[in-house]
Amino acid sequence: MSGVLKTIGERLKAFRVPGYYKKYDHYWTMVVDLDKCNGCAACTVACYAENNIPVVGDDQCAKGRVFNWIRLEKYVEGEYPDVKIRHIPIMCQQCSKAPCETGCPVYATYHNQDGLNVQVYNRCVGTFTCATYCPYDVRRFNWHTYTQEKPLEQQYNPDVTVREMGVMEKCTFCIQRIRAAKDKAKDEGRKVQDGEVKPACVQTCPTGAMIFGDLNDTGSEVYKLASNARTYRLLDDLNTVPSVIYLKKVSGNGGTTHG
Amino acid sequence: MKRRDFLKFIGAGGLGAAAGFIFGRTGKPPGAKLMPVLIPDDNITLGLANYYSSLCTQCGAGCGIQARVMDGRVKKIEGNPGHPVSKGKLCALGQAGVQSLYNPDRIKTPLKRRGERGTGDYVEISWDEALKAVTANLAEIEKQKKADKLFLLTSPQRGSLGGLMRGFMAGIGSANIHEYELSRYLNLQYANKVSMGLDGLPYYDIANTRYLLSFGADFSSTWASPVNMSYGYGQMRQGAHRGKLVQVEPRMSLTGANADEWVPARPGSEAILALAIAHAIVEKGWYKGADAGAWRSLLGRYSPKDVQEMTDVSTERIYSIAKEISSNKPSMVIGGDGLASYDNGISGHVAVNILNHLIGANGAIGGVLPNDHDSGKVDFKRGIAPFNQAALSGNASALIVHNANPAFTTPVAAKTGEALRKIPFIVSLTSFMDETSVYADIILPIHTGLEDWGDDTPSPGVGFPVRTIMQPVVTPVYDTKSAGDIFLSVAASLGGKTASSLKAGSFAQYVKDSWQGAYAKDRAMASSALTFEEFWNNLLKKGGWWTDQEPKKRSINVSAQAVSAYLPQGQAKFDGKDTDYPLYLVLYQQHGMRDGRGANLPWLQELADPTTTVVWGSWVDINPKTAASRGIKEGDLVTVESPYGKVTLPAYLYPAIRPDTVGMPIGQGHSAYGRFARSRGANPIEILPFKEDARSGAYALNSTRVRLSSNGKGNMVKIEGSTKELGRGIIRTVSSKG
Ligand code: SF4
Ligand code: SF4
Ligand code: SF4
Secondary structure (H helix, E strand, C coil): CCCCCCCHHHHHHHHHCCCHHHHCCCCEEEEEECCCCCCCCHHHHHHHHHHCCCCCCHHHHHCCCCCCCCEEEEEEECCCCCCEEEEEEECCCCCCCCHHHHHCCCCCEEECCCCCEEECCCCCCCCCHHHHHCCCCCCEECCCCCCCCCCHHHHCCCCCCCCCCCCEECCCCCHHHHHHHHHHHHHCCCCCCCCCCCCHHHHHCCCCCEEEEECCCCCCHHHHHCCCCCEECCCHHHCCCCCEEEECEEECCCCCECC | CCCCCCCEECCHHHCHHHHHHHHCCCCCCCCCCCCCCCCCCCCCCCCCEEEEEEECCCCCCCCEEEEEEECCEEEEEEECCCCCCCCCCCCHHHHCHHHHHCCCCECCCCEEECCCCCCCCEEECCHHHHHHHHHHHHHHHHHCCCHHHEEEEECCCCCHHHHHHHHHHHHHCCCCEEECCCCCCHHHHHHHHHHHCCCCCCEECHHHCCEEEEECCCCCCCCCCHHHHHHHHHHHCCHHHCCEEEEECCECCHHHHHCCEEECCCCCCHHHHHHHHHHHHHHCCCCCCCCHHHHHHHCHHHCHHHHHHHHCCCHHHHHHHHHHHHHCCCEEEEECHHHHCCCCHHHHHHHHHHHHHHCCCECCCCCEECCCCCCCCCCCCCCHHHHHHHHHCCCCCEEEEECCCHHHHCCHHHCHHHHHHHCCCEEEEECECCCCHHHCCEEEEECCHHHCCEEECCCCCCCCCEEEEECCCCCCCCCCECHHHHHHHHHHHHCHHHHHHCCCCCHHHHHHHCCHHHHHHHHHHHCCCCCHHHHHHHHHHHCEEECCCCCCCCCCCCCHHHHHHHCCCCCCCCECCCCCCCEEEEEEEECCCECCHHHHCHHHHCCCCCCCCECCCCCEEECHHHHHHCCCCCCEEEEEEECCEEEEEEEEECCCECCCEEEEEECCCECCCCCCCECCCCCHHHHCCCCECCCCCCECCCCEEEEEEEEEECCCCECCCCCCCCCCCCCCEEECEC
C-alpha cells in the first residue's frame, strides 16, 4: 500500500477493496473439509482450553449465551428412514468485508494487516452492534463476569486475556499462536513456514478436516486447497468474503472419487 | 532461553530440582504452599512453556499426549504428534483432561466414613491414619485366614500398575481381581478369541479401506479408540479412493450421521442381518475361497428372503450391500456397541468375523489387523455378576476399589449397592467421590494421570508394537498419592509374602524397572549402544516406545467349524411383553461423557451433544411420529418404564430413530461425582434387566422393552435453533463420480 492513509474514511475505503490484504505479508485462511469432518467437537473443547472461554452453566445456556467460539451446527433433512443429519463447524469467518466492522462505534472490531477480523477487548463498550450485524452468529457477549470455580482457573492460558462483563468476543484464529510464530520467524530472520501456525482447533482435529495457513503463500496447503473443485464460502451471496473456505461434503455412492 | 514459544521436549532427566519430589516422595514437597515462582525450579522459566510427553487417561484408548506446562501449571493438552495412536490429535474428552486435574471436586485428603454407607458422610484423616487403617484391616483378614476372599475391583490395567496389583494380590493370596468398566468390549474380545484366536482388540485399518460396513460402532464419538479411528476416517474420506461408510443401527449415532447410508435394522437383529449378507456373498459366488461349500451349508438358514421380515431390511438392500462390499476392496466390517449390547452379542461379533473372512478383511491392509504386542489377557470369568454374587453371599471379606464405578454403570437389578453394603471393609482409591466410593470405609485420594507414573499398551493397537509411558507433568495439586505407591506401602507394612513379592522403593522405580525388558529388546533390534538411562530419557521425551512400522498383513483364518456353535438363533431377547411395553429401548454413550466419567468436567457438560445439541443434561430420543401418536411434544417430560423400573427425562424428537424404538444416552444421572455431575438428567442403566453372559462377562444393555407416559413440561436445554437449512446452502454437497 502506497503512502499513508490519514483519515479513517480513507483507510476504510482502501480496506474495503476486495483483495487489499494480498498486499500484506499474510492472509490467514482456514479450510474445512466437510467430507472429513465427523462432528466430533474436539475443536470446540480445544478452543475452550486455549482461549480461556468461560463455562456459563445451564441457565445461561438456556438463554442462548453459550460461549463456544466454534460450534457444530447440525442440519436435518428428510424423514425416517431417509434422514440425513449433517454437521458443520462454524467459527468466526474472518470476513474480508466484515459486516461487524462497519457497525462498531469505537472501532473495537477492525481488520488487521494479516486479514484478520480482530476484537480489541479494552476498547469494546458492549453496544452489541457487531453481533447483530454478524450473519454467522459467532460473536459472544460477556453478560456477566463469568468466573471458574477454583482451582480450574489454574489452567488459564497466560497468552490470552480473560474477559470481563460487557465485552464482546469471538474466534481470533488463535492470534496468540500466530503472533508467536511470527515473532519466532522474525527473530530467526525468515518467513513463517506453512504449517507452523496451528490454531488449537486445527491442531486437535482428529480427522484432519481443518487446515490452516497463509493464502498469500502460493506454496501453502490452503493455497492448493483453495482451487479445489469443492470449495465454497458460507452464505457467500452476502459478499462478506470469508477467510474460511469450506470443501463440500461428498454424497458417496460406493466406488467413489473426488479431488 | 530465546523465545517464549521455544518448545522443549524434555523428559524427567531434565527436571532438575523438581525431580526430587516428582520421582520418589509422595505427598507435598516442602514449601509447596509457597508460590512456586518465588524459587523457580530449574525447569521453570517464567512465561516459557515446557512440553512433556505422557498418556491420556481419560478413557481406555491410550492416546499419547503432550502437556503444555507453564509456571508449574498444565495449560493445555495436545496429542503427541509422534504417537501412533493419537497422531498428534485428541478427542473432546481428552482435551478436557486438564479439568480432571484442576477439578474443584477432587478428593483432597484421605477420608474416613462417619455416616451410613452410601451417604457420603466422611471426615478427613491423615495419610498415616488412613494407611494404618487399611493395613490393620488387611492384616486382620490375613489372620482370620480370609485373605483369599479379598477382592480387587479396578479399571482395566494394561501396564505396570496392573502387574503391581497382581503381585500384591498374589502375595496376599487372593485370585479375585475383577477389572471392570462399562465398555470393555468383552463380547468382541470373546468372539475374536473363539473365532480367530486373538487377544486384545485388533487394529481397524480404516484409513486404507474403501468400503466400511459398521454395525453400531460409533467410532467418531465414543467407541474403542475414537481419535485413532477418526484419524483413519479422515484418511479414508480423501483422494481418488474415497471410502464409503454404511452404518447399521436403530438410532443414528454421530458415526451414522457421517455415513453415506444408514440402515435402521430392527434392534437385536443385526447379527442375523450380518449373516444374511454373508449368505448373499456365498450364494452369488462372490466368495471364491476353497471353503465356500462349508460356508454355504452353515449359512443356509440365513437367506436374505427369510430374514427380511425379522431384520426389517429388504432383500434388495441386503444383496446390494453384499455386492458393494465384495466389489470395493479392501472392505471391512466393524461391530461396535450397537452389535455387542444384546444378549446375543457374542453371536453378533462372530457374524462380523465371518463376514470379514468372506470379504478377505481379516489380516488384510484396509481390514482387521491383530496387534503384535501383548495388551494383557482378559479373564472372561470375572465380570461383575460373579463379584456381586460373592459379596451378596458373604464371600467377600474386604474390597479394594480402584477407579471403577459399577454402582453407576450396572442396573438396579444387579444389586451392586446391596453387594457393596455386605462387604465388611471397603477401601477406595479414587480421585473423585463417585457412586461406588460412597460405600467405602476409607477413601484414599490418588493422583490423576497428569500427576502420576505409569505405562500402557494400547488396545485397539495400531498393527505394530507400541508401549506408551506416562510421567508426572506437574507436582500434585492436592495431598494425593500414586495408586502404585499406596499398594507398595501397604504391602511393606503387611510384611510377609506380600512385602517380599513387591520390592520396589517407589512406583516410579517399579515402572522404570519394568522397562528393562523393552530396553533389552530395543538394544537387540536397533543394535544401539545406549545405556539404560539414555534409553529411558529418550523414552520420556518421545512418550513411549514404538518402531514406526507400517502395519503388516497377516493370514488369519476363520473356520466354519470353529464358529458353528456361536451362530445366532434369532433376534436378541427383550424383556417385557410387547403388548405392555411396546417400544424397544436402546442405550448409547453420550458424547464426551462416555460411561459417565466425563460428567464432572464443565467443558463437556456445556458441550452440545452432536446429535441433539442438548447441554447439561440428558434426554429420551423419540421418533416424531411415535411422539405425535402419544401426544408428546419436544421438551415434555416423559417417563420411560421397563419391567425393572422407570426414569423420567425430557423428550427429544429425533427423526433418525426407528419409530418402534426409544433411545437414551448413558452418562448423566449421577447421585455423586461432584457439583457438575450430580442431579442432572437420569441414568437409564437403572431400569435394565441384569443379563450378564456367563461366557464373556458382558451384560446386555439393549435387552428390555419400555412404555412411555407423558408427565408435563420438562427443562431441556438445547443449543440448536432451526435444523433446516431453508435454502441457504449452508452444508453443500457434491455427488461423487464413479
Ligand atoms: S475436531 Fe475436526 S472432525 Fe471434529 S468436529 Fe471439529 S472439525 Fe470436525
Ligand atoms: S481458530 Fe482458535 S479461536 Fe478460532 S475456533 Fe479455532 S481454536 Fe477457537
Ligand atoms: S480417545 Fe480421547 S479420552 Fe481416550 S485416550 Fe484418546 S484422547 Fe484420551
